[in-house]
Amino acid sequence: METHIELKTASKMFCGCKNDPFHAGRPNIYTCPVCLGLPGALPVANKKAIEWTIKLGLMLGCKINKLSKFDRKHYFYPDLPKGYQISQYDTPFCYEGKIETSFGPVKITRVHLEEDTGKLLHQNVNGRGVSLIDFNRSGVPLVEIVTEPDIRSAAQAKEYAKKMRQIVRYLDISDCDMEKGGMRLEANISLQKDTSKELPNYKVELKNINSFRFLERGIEYELERQEEILEKGETPVQETRGYNAEKDVTFTQRTKEEAADYRYFPDPDIPPININNKWLSEIKSTIPESLDLRFKKWQEKYNLKPESIELLFETSAEADWLDKLFEIIAEEKLSAEKFVNSRINKKIQLNLFEDRPEAIVEQYKKLTTVDDIKDEDLKIIIDKVLKANPSAVSDYKSGKTQSINFLVGAVMREAKKKLLQLVELALNKA
Ligand SMILES: [Zn+2]
Numbered sequence: 001m002e003t004h005i006e007l008k009t010a011s012k013m014f015c016g017c018k019n020d021p022f023h024a025g026r027p028n029i030y031t032c033p034v035c036l037g038l039p040g041a042l043p044v045a046n047k048k049a050i051e052w053t054i055k056l057g058l059m060l061g062c063k064i065n066k067l068s069k070f071d072r073k074h075y076f077y078p079d080l081p082k083g084y085q086i087s088q089y090d091t092p093f094c095y096e097g098k099i100e101t102s103f104g105p106v107k108i109t110r111v112h113l114e115e116d117t118g119k120l121l122h123q124n125v126n127g128r129g130v131s132l133i134d135f136n137r138s139g140v141p142l143v144e145i146v147t148e149p150d151i152r153s154a155a156q157a158k159e160y161a162k163k164m165r166q167i168v169r170y171l172d173i174s175d176c177d178m179e180k181g182g183m184r185l186e187a188n189i190s191l192q193k194d195t196s197k198e199l200p201n202y203k204v205e206l207k208n209i210n211s212f213r214f215l216e217r218g219i220e221y222e223l224e225r226q227e228e229i230l231e232k233g234e235t236p237v238q239e240t241r242g243y244n245a246e247k248d249v250t251f252t253q254r255t256k257e258e259a260a261d262y263r264y265f266p267d268p269d270i271p272p273i274n275i276n277n278k279w280l281s282e283i284k285s286t287i288p289e290s291l292d293l294r295f296k297k298w299q300e301k302y303n304l305k306p307e308s309i310e311l312l313f314e315t316s317a318e319a320d321w322l323d324k325l326f327e328i329i330a331e332e333k334l335s336a337e338k339f340v341n342s343r344i345n346k347k348i349q350l351n352l353f354e355d356r357p358e359a360i361v362e363q364y365k366k367l368t369t370v371d372d373i374k375d376e377d378l379k380i381i382i383d384k385v386l387k388a389n390p391s392a393v394s395d396y397k398s399g400k401t402q403s404i405n406f407l408v409g410a411v412m413r414e415a416k417k418k419l420l421q422l423v424e425l426a427l428n429k430a
Pocket residue numbers: 012015016017030031032033034035036139
């Protein structure tokens with residue numbers, strides 16, 4: 001897998017232009033000689049973007065290259081005015097990490113930093129089809145994460161990608177808006193019977209996937225398509241394919257006759273970057289507690305399921321806030337699990353992370369009193385009615401199912417008494 005993620009730094013990667021392509025009012029308003037690729041313009045690397053890249057790498061358990069640099073990757077395309085993209089070649093900031101999935105670990109080969117390109121808009125102007133270029137995105141910091149060929153199924157690819165987005169959002173370094181292209185997925189797919197052998201001599205690149213579902217569907221389709229070709233004794237063509245969601249098929253985008261020659265070389269305008277121990281320990285001190293550890297703690301201490309907590313928050317700051325909240329809930333001897341469910345069912349109106357945790361706990365307390373009376377009393381009433389009418393119960397069990405009506409009637413009479421009490425209580429408070 002190759003994943004591209006746009007960092008949400010205030011300014012672009014190599015210039016002071018605003019980094020906010022998704023909210024720009026017009027095309028080409030956040031531009032300057034550097035991100036327009038004008039001759040003579042000098043790039044200056046964005047320190048924050050480098051720190052965030054290293055932060056992500058550390059979160060993924062990567063090693064850090066103490067001496068790193070930026071390289072020029074040459075290719076021609078209209079959205080790349082310089083004729084090269086500033087990227088990293090042999091000294092990525094981070095290397096050799098991993099992400100755990102339920103199917104097994106996925107090793108991370110590298111995490112490097114580069115710049116995004118401009119955006120091409122194919123439009124009809126005065127009856128003519130034209131291609132327009134918007135440079136608001138040109139030079140936006142872009143992190144690329146590359147994995148080893150450890151992923152064995154479409155489901156694992158999807159889980160890996162979801163986990164990656166979760167970690168990036170947790171660090172609060174990107175919104176990972178997939179629809180807008182803030183996070184882009186690319187799968188390299190090949191098939192073989194014996195996974196202990198070397199990789200097959202071909203691979204198909206599935207590019208520009210902008211949803212987890214499309215990633216899974218696209219890979220599934222490719223696996224079937226490639227299997228059919230291999231069964232015939234042929235080898236699938238090495239190419240780049242796209243995914244058509246409407247037809248649920250992949251299609252040829254570009255066939256590579258030969259490996260692209262990007263003529264990488266170190267960018268002479270940007271000095272090498274020395275990540276000394278002092279800087280590295282400063283970055284390390286900003287790393288939050290890992291998600292896995294946090295979930296484990298919440299599970300043990302508050303009996304919470306990771307699946308339900310996941311829906312509650314995104315960033316580590318939000319998780320810190322929840323930590324406080326769960327602590328108060330525990331002190332009040334209330335159930336954190338029930339709180340999470342009430343929150344998911346939108347029974348709690350106050351805003352998490354904005355209102356004080358204490359106020360939210362107060363609201364939750366009121367909610368639990370009403371909820372508990374209802375649930376528990378009904379259970380008690382039903383038990384009582386069943387115990388008091390053993391013959392109706394045995395009638396029901398022996399097949400005379402209409403006796404349930406008698407039991408329901410008895411439960412309703414009992415419940416009515418309790419309801420009267422509750423309504424009276426509410427009326428007194430009103
Ligand atoms: Zn600029």
